[in-house]
Amino acid sequence: MRKALSSAIFLIITLIILLSVLIPALLIFNSTPIYSSQGQIASTGYQQLQKNEQNQVFRGNPNIYYNSSLTPYIEFLYGSIPYPLNITQIYYFNGTTWVPTLKQPIVVAGNQNIYLPSSAFNNPILIVSSQANFYFLNPNTSVTTVTISGPAGKVPVYVTAFVINGSKIIPVSIQVVLGANPPLLTPQVYYLNPGTYxxxxKNGSTIFLQGYGLTATFQNWTLVGYGNLNSPSKLSTTFTVTGPLVLTAIYKAQLQKFNVLINTNGLPLGSTITLNNNQVTLTSLNKTIPVLIDNKQYYIGSNGLQLQLTYGYHVIQFPSYYNITFNYTSTSSNYISAYNAMPIKNGVSMQNNQVVTIQGGQINCYQLTGLSSSTSKISVINSYTVFVNGSGEITASxxxxxxxxxxxAMNYFEFPSGVWATYNNTPVNGSIAGQLLQVQIGGTNQQIVLGNPQNYIPEKIYFKAGTELTITLDYLIDMSGSFTLTIQYYQNYQIVHASYLHSYYPIYVTLYNLTTKYVYFPEASQGNYGTIGINSPTILINYQEWKYYGEPYTGGGNSNG
Known part of the structure; x- marks a missing residue:
């Protein structure tokens, strides 16, 4: 009995020992270890803090403004409950590298200014926060640009480029290849694992800034942040990243200048041309031609334009086609006859009864054939690009x-012989409004009408030399108004009060040009339509006669005539 009891006690003790070991082990192996989620929790929390800071700053809480005066400073201005901004460092670019300005981190929790060294004047700056956000500001701008944040575990790397132009810093976009990434233009943000890359x-050692007319050469890379840079003076190099950093490619503008005369050939700017054995003189109304040089507009006259251009590439853009308008002066008797016959002399004048000038009588279109240089020190790359390495002359031909x-084209209206208006409330005689002469442009199906667009204002229109205009119709015209007419019947006179006039038929159209004076009788029934050849400035006078006058025809009764 005692032996059986001792065996039972032993079994109970053994069971208790097993349970005391197995149950804790089971609890341990089936529970989630705290350390396995600590990294994920920390990473998620870090990203949330980083993103929250970005949201606050870009919503203007605070608004960050970089005042680049002689005493430069950064202004922090809150518009709501202040969000504390922990700034670990502020850098300015001195033309060679990024220079830190803070001896210790600063917490901005209210409206305040942070003053920078005077050497930061007119230079870009970088603000680095404790959340690894980078805020990039050009002089006199607010934060709107670069925020660096990325996937968990990745390190942000910001790549940018500047050209040093004397005391000025010019941000530029260059093409870079980082590691196995495809080529991208700066500024660019990459998210990398810690390591060496x-x-x-890819732009090479020389770049051209078209908007500035500058050529710049590569100097070196600079690095600011957590990492180091190998062989900074090489276009292709390696760097090691351990935390957020900024890589900057530095170029230096070539500032050596040369005297360059830019001129034209083949353009009669402000000059005269004599033709047809001195019978015709063309006087150019264009004294200059516009040209874009490095995106800045200039005007070049007959003596050219003297500029100082820096060493390197320059873009010189002349118009591919350029129109020059001439006053057309001639001693032709046809133009003298035209001047005497014209009811209005708008734009036409005569001197000494021998010489007639037609303002803007001719337009010549000139085509650019290319650029040339007077020296081997100026190379012409294409029709708009040159490379300057010395003084000389560039000519656009x-x-x-x-x-x-x-x-x-103008009209000439008149009454029949023995009829005249003693009262009219609207013009009835001379060159009154009406585009009555319909012509078809040779080689096309296009028909247009010619004549006065307004009373006493002739129509002026240009046609290419050699164009033929075939007269297809000469319209009649009706006019309403208040008219008192005197009609002579032999020795008697009749007074007629009319509210309506109607042209009975076209009389004729007279053409005047350099070599011809010709009369057309455009009557369809007789087939006398003609063709007008345009080979010199041309004056057309369309003569019409009022025939019927009285009350408007309404379907019954007779008009007075």
């Missing part, structure tokens, strides 16, 4: 491409 500037002549 290669970076290459033009050739005559096409010619256009002015056509002046």
């Amino acid at each position: 290669s970076i290459s500037d 033009y050739r005559s491409y096409s010619t256009y002549y002015l056509v002046i």
Whole structure:
């Protein structure tokens, strides 16, 4: 009995020992270890803090403004409950590298200014926060640009580029290849694991800033942040990243200047041309031609334009085609006859009864054939780019491409012999409004009408030399108004009060040009339509006669005539 009891006690003690070991082990192995989620929790919390800071700053809490005066400072201005901003460092770019300005971190929790060294004046700055956000500011701007944050465990790397132009810093976009990433333009943000990477500037050692007319050469890379840089003077180099950093490619502008004369050839700017054995003189109304040089507009006259251009590439953009308008002066008797016959002399004048000038009588179109240089020190790359390595002359050559002549079309209205208006409340005689002459442009199906667009204002229109205009119709015209007419019947006179006039038929159209005076009788029934050839400035006078007058025809009764 005692032996059986001792065995039972032993079994109970053994069971208790097993349970005391197995139950804790089971609890331990089936529970989630705290350390396995600590990294994830910390990373998520860090990203949330980083993103929260970005949201606050970009919502203007605080608004960060970089005042780049002689005493530069950064202004922090809150518009709501202040969000504390922990700034670990502020850098300014001195033309060579990024220079730190803080001896210790600063917490901004209210409206305040942080003053920078005077050497930061007119230079870009970088603000680095404790949440690894970078805020990049050009002089006199607010934070709007670079915020660096990325996937958990990744390190932000910001790549940018500047050109040093004397005392000025010019941000530029260059093409870079970082590691196995595809080529991208700066500024650019990469998210990398800690380690060593290669970076290459694919633009080469020389770049051209078209908007500034500058050529710049590569100097070196600079690094600010957590890491180090190998071979900074090489276009392709490597760097090691351990935390957020900024890589900057530095270029230096070439400031050596040369005297360059920019001129034209083949353009009669402000000059005269004599033609047809001195019978015609063309006087150019264009004294200059516009040209874009490095995105800045200039005007070049007959003596050219003297500029100082820096060493390197320059873009010189002349118009591919350029129109020059001429006053057309001639001693032709046809133009003298035209002047005497014209009811209005708008734009046409005569001197000494021998010489007639038609303002803007001819337009010549000139085509750019290319640029040339007077010296091997100035290389012409293409029709708009040159490379300057010394003083000299650059010439833009033009050739005559096409010619256009002015056509002046006007009406001449009159009453039949023995009839005249003693009262009229609207003009009835001379060159009154009406585009009545319909012509078809040779080689096309296009028809247009010619004549006065307004009373006593002739129509002026240009046609290319050699154009043929075929007269297809000469319209009649009706006019309403209040008219008192005197009609002579032999020795008797009749007074007629009319509210309506109607032209009975076109009389004729007279054409005047350099070599011809010709009369057309455009009557469809007789087939006398004609063709007008445009080979010099042309004056057309369309003569019409009022025939019927009285009350408007309404379907019954007779008009007085």
